[in-house]
Amino acid sequence: MAAKIRVGVAGAGFIGAVHARAYRHVADVELVGIADPAEERAEALAKEVGCRRFPSYEALLDAGVDIISVCLPPHLHLPRPKQRPRQASMC
Numbered sequence: 054m055a056a057k058i059r060v061g062v063a064g065a066g067f068i069g070a071v072h073a074r075a076y077r078h079v080a081d082v083e084l085v086g087i088a089d090p091a092e093e094r095a096e097a098l099a100k101e102v103g104c105r106r107f108p109s110y111e112a113l114l115d116a117g118v119d120i121i122s123v124c125l126p127p128h129l130h131l132p133r134p135k136q137r138p139r140q141a142s143m144c
Contacts, residue, residue, distance in 0.1 A: 064124035
């Protein structure tokens with residue numbers, strides 16, 4: 054059996070919640086965490102889907118994810134992946 058793909062979600066808003074809930078149903082995926090500066094919203098989503106809350110995108114990357122779903126407002130999409138372009142795949 055292959056190792057699970059470690060996934061993180063950047064953003065705990067509507068789209069981030071859709072991604073996080075969907076990842077729970079993918080057999081070969083481990084949802085590592087949710088990163089969002091909105092602490093209460095991120096904590097509630099992380100608890101719902103059974104993962105950790107991270108205070109920042111950078112902290113989520115430091116947790117060793119393979120993929121990050123960037124579920125942020127459009128104007129924030131490009132700056133985040135450019136911070137560490139080879140560390141994780143972004144979608």
